[in-house]
Amino acid sequence: MSSRGASGARVASIERYASDESCGELEVVATFTGPMPTGVTVSHTGRIFVTFPKWGDQMDATVAEVRDGETVPYPDQAWNSPAGDDDPEAFVSAQCAVVDPADRLWVVDTGSPMFRPTRPGGPKLVRVDLDTDTVGQRIVFPPEVALSSSYINDVRFDLRRGAAGTAFVTDSASASGRNGIIVVDLASGEAWRRLSDHPSTKATPLSDFHPLVEGREVLKRPKDGPPTPLDMGSDGIAISADGSRLYYCPLMSRHLYSVSVDALVDRGLDDAEVAATVVDEGDKGSASDGLESDDAGRIYLTAYEQNAILRRHPDGHLETVARDPRLLWPDTMSVATDGYLYVTANQLHRQPDYQGGVDRRQRPYLLFRTRIDAGPVLLR
Numbered sequence: 001m002s003s004r005g006a007s008g009a010r011v012a013s014i015e016r017y018a019s020d021e022s023c024g025e026l027e028v029v030a031t032f033t034g035p036m037p038t039g040v041t042v043s044h045t046g047r048i049f050v051t052f053p054k055w056g057d058q059m060d061a062t063v064a065e066v067r068d069g070e071t072v073p074y075p076d077q078a079w080n081s082p083a084g085d086d087d088p089e090a091f092v093s094a095q096c097a098v099v100d101p102a103d104r105l106w107v108v109d110t111g112s113p114m115f116r117p118t119r120p121g122g123p124k125l126v127r128v129d130l131d132t133d134t135v136g137q138r139i140v141f142p143p144e145v146a147l148s149s150s151y152i153n154d155v156r157f158d159l160r161r162g163a164a165g166t167a168f169v170t171d172s173a174s175a176s177g178r179n180g181i182i183v184v185d186l187a188s189g190e191a192w193r194r195l196s197d198h199p200s201t202k203a204t205p206l207s208d209f210h211p212l213v214e215g216r217e218v219l220k221r222p223k224d225g226p227p228t229p230l231d232m233g234s235d236g237i238a239i240s241a242d243g244s245r246l247y248y249c250p251l252m253s254r255h256l257y258s259v260s261v262d263a264l265v266d267r268g269l270d271d272a273e274v275a276a277t278v279v280d281e282g283d284k285g286s287a288s289d290g291l292e293s294d295d296a297g298r299i300y301l302t303a304y305e306q307n308a309i310l311r312r313h314p315d316g317h318l319e320t321v322a323r324d325p326r327l328l329w330p331d332t333m334s335v336a337t338d339g340y341l342y343v344t345a346n347q348l349h350r351q352p353d354y355q356g357g358v359d360r361r362q363r364p365y366l367l368f369r370t371r372i373d374a375g376p377v378l379l380r
Contacts, residue, residue, distance in 0.1 A: 001275065001278045027370070031367070039249045050064055050065075055351070061073035062093055068365075075133045085119050086111070091109050108153065125138075150171050153235050165380075169237075172234055181193070181204050187305045203230075218354065233372065235289060241377050294376065304348075306320075307330070308323035329350075
């Protein structure tokens, strides 16, 4: 694994931990008084979709559209009413939804409510056609692709590769599982794993990484028992404007990595040959949950230690797009065709699992946007 290190030399100007000082302009787009949201995506016509993974909150839907300030199960209630964790024809627990370059909605269904081991039929990628609001394709991952320990997380697309395009999905499995990236041929539905258990897809060891949010280290803090590290791996994902590199980062790390997309899709290469194309892009200034990219060649990073959104330029230098005390655990981002970057803030670190069994979240949860004067990466 090679290392550029360019960004590592430029993070001194970015404060490591959050302050009460705000910068940038954030506009509240929607509020949520029920379950906590994670994913957000915006269609080319301005429709907003949000996901609510099943982590313990009561909910009517794990995928919803925001309409007139309300969340409406999407595409309908039936698709949000699974018969079990192995239901291939309903959403079991959706982590994210992403509008692709052809303006179709894709849902990443973890098949893992409460982070339970997955069962065949649960983990899947589902396409909903926005012109008809109906499901047009289901790609159910076999157990050798979505392992029982997998927690599939986020997805990006290049519709120029293959007969119908290619998708790239992060697997954030904890250290007890196997992190990695799943590559999906959208025409055939065939999927395969890359960088499985590679160091770049795994969480930084606790001995080298101590993230602080609201002045407290982010640890699992059960009601009974000692604190333990949160060891989630490859999480955020973004594709470069030209489609040549896939960027990704573990949830518990301050490093950004990239890998050759040509290598990921080439079935003739073995794991070592793919791994040889991985680049450690250096310290990105903060631990991140979500990544995103724009058509100007820049990468956006949520910065949960700083209540901020950062932007990385092609030469590696970083700047703060927005910082606000209300950005309590900025999670998922979406660059929309309206020139705005959308982001959810869901107070993930205030959940009972991290607070000794006490739920310290304060509703409503917030969906923000900030103008970036750039558009999404549309590889079509």
